[in-house]
Amino acid sequence: RPYVIAVANQKGGVAKTTSVVSLAGALVNHEQEVLVVDLDAQANLTLALGKDPGRVRGSITDVLFNSATLLSVSRETNIPGLDLVPSNAGMDVAERFLPVRQDYELILRRALLGELRQSGANPGGALRPPTIHYDFVLLDCPPSMGAVTLNALAAADLLIIPTQPEYFSAFALRTMTQTIRQVRSRYNPELAYRILITMFDRRNRIHRDVADQIRAAFGEGVFETVIAVDTKLRESAVEGLPITHHKSQSRSALQYDTLAQELIAYVQ
Amino acid sequence: RPYVIAVANQKGGVAKTTSVVSLAGALVNHEQEVLVVDLDAQANLTLALGKDPGRVRGSITDVLFNSATLLSVSRETNIPGLDLVPSNAGMDVAERFLPVRQDYELILRRALLGELRQSGANPGGALRPPTIHYDFVLLDCPPSMGAVTLNALAAADLLIIPTQPEYFSAFALRTMTQTIRQVRSRYNPELAYRILITMFDRRNRIHRDVADQIRAAFGEGVFETVIAVDTKLRESAVEGLPITHHKSQSRSALQYDTLAQELIAYVQ
Ligand SMILES: Nc1ncnc2c1ncn2[C@@H]1O[C@H](COP(=O)(O)OP(=O)(O)OP(=O)(O)O)[C@@H](O)[C@H]1O
Ligand SMILES: Nc1ncnc2c1ncn2[C@@H]1O[C@H](COP(=O)(O)OP(=O)(O)OP(=O)(O)O)[C@@H](O)[C@H]1O
Ligand SMILES: [Mg+2]
Ligand SMILES: [Mg+2]
Secondary structure, eight states, X not given: OOEEEEEOOSSSSSSHHHHHHHHHHHHHXXXXXXXXXXXXXXXXXXXXXXXXXXXOSSOHHHHHHHOOOHHHHOEEOSSTTEEEEOOOGGGGGHHHHGGGSTTGGGHHHXXXXXXXXXXXXXXXXXXXXXXXXXXXXXXXOOSSOSHHHHHHHHHOSEEEEEEOSSHHHHHHHHHHHHHHHHHHHHTOTXXXXXXXXXXXXXXXXXXXXXXXXXXXXXXXXXXXXXXXOOTHHHHHHHHTSOHHHHSTTSHHXXXXXXXXHHHHHHHO | OOEEEEEOOSSSSSSHHHHHHHHHHHHHTTTOOEEEEXXXXXXXXXXXXXXXXXXXXXXXHHHHHHOOOHHHHOEEOSSTTXXXXXXXXXXXXXXXXXXXXXXXXXXXXXXXXXXXXXXXXXXXOXXXXXXXXXXXXXXXXXXXXXXXXXXXXXXXXXXXXXXXXXXXXXXXXXXXXXXXXXHHHHTOTTOEEEEEEOSBOTTOHHHHHHHHHHHHHHGGGBOSOOOBOOTHHHHHHHHTSOXXXXXXXXXXXXXXXXXXXXXXXXXX
């Protein structure tokens, strides 16, 4: 059954999208079948995989608003083993119109459970469409704690919280841990979380201090792997490729690969 | 009458909050009376001016939801001439509940026009409370294009769009210009805009290329002043002071000061 990971943080610009696309590339290199889902109206994940959000036909909007199946709007990317559910401007009104539906928080969870979880076994023996088997599903969230991110948290096995080692980002961890408690009590008791320190500049005293404070406060809740500042990540975004497939020997590609290994060990 | 500036960009982490607090500090140094308004549930502007969002009594939530006046929830900061309307966790539900009100897009504009604009003249001669006269009002927006940011755009004379010279940020300019067109046709025909290049690292080829592309595409619509990467800005956030009052001779303090001069010349 796919292991579902939400990548979220209310703080903007902490490398949520960069982490989804890079981690997905690294997981594929470890023979994992991966589906990434772009839940952000900005559609940066769609862009980071070389697609033009203005030209996609089916998207996550259809799943959230028109009961489309995830498989019907997913498509291949340039990377074998990596599929994408894109986003587009239709998501602009999601925060406003999603909450009017009954059990709106569970729409994504039901779409995931209904489709992908069953695709493994074939109980009835009936002729089923050739189902795709994913090992991991990664959800890229917008920088907010609204209805869309709530859907992702209700659907996830694990929440990864990318965090820049800076003051505003560290402060956002307070909100994130409160939200996790609420999601656990209402929708998803099994939700686990891990903090990922990103864009780390070891020459910067503030970065070293804040990273130490985060580890002191959260202990096991922080990945061992730290992602350093690496301008090659900016370049790979322009190329429409994960860093692992654009500059595979770069420092950040190797760091996201270490993260993938740490994650696979954690999941097993 | 106060000149109202919204600082907004759907892209997260582009120095919206840092620009509001730094520009406000620079304007105060030019004998301008300034009110800054925190419209973000993250409450980073409130934090950046040394206040704990968890302990504020009145906030922008009261203005948007309970018809409180801006002046009733504004307060002094450590900086003479700089007042703050803080934010708090109450703003978490704003995107969901604001749109149910009639003319929700104009709530902030009416609060600004109703109070601050009249505070100059005193037509009826009646005994009015000692009004405060602001030269500038700066609105710090969350990283989204929802109901809260719409309120700010409907109320503003000028929209400043902080932009990192990177791929995802540059892509966000497409959405921003579409939104400006909509706001002009429906709520605020006079809305002007200026792009501010932030966090610029001149050693980085991508930064130089993207900055050139933005200037080529937007010409006059881009401030001359560019804000470079400067770790002292991170330090001033921790201190709860604008960079102009924490490290007044730093490169970024001087750059935000140049920006303030460019802005004052533009307004006159
Ligand atoms: N380790 C890194 N080193 C250098 N640049 C990075 C790194 N990680 C991300 N970036 C760049 O920083 C910017 C912010 O990253 P990204 O857009 O992935 O963050 P985000 O959290 O998804 O933002 P948003 O809140 O807008 O969704 C991007 O321009 C990205 O290319
Ligand atoms: N010129 C700069 N040089 C170095 N660091 C900066 C600069 N400007 C801002 N920062 C830092 O970058 C981070 C992002 O800035 P900031 O939080 O102001 O952006 P924002 O657009 O308000 O983010 P959000 O979208 O979450 O509201 C902060 O940690 C801030 O201290
Ligand atoms: Mg993103
Ligand atoms: Mg901000």
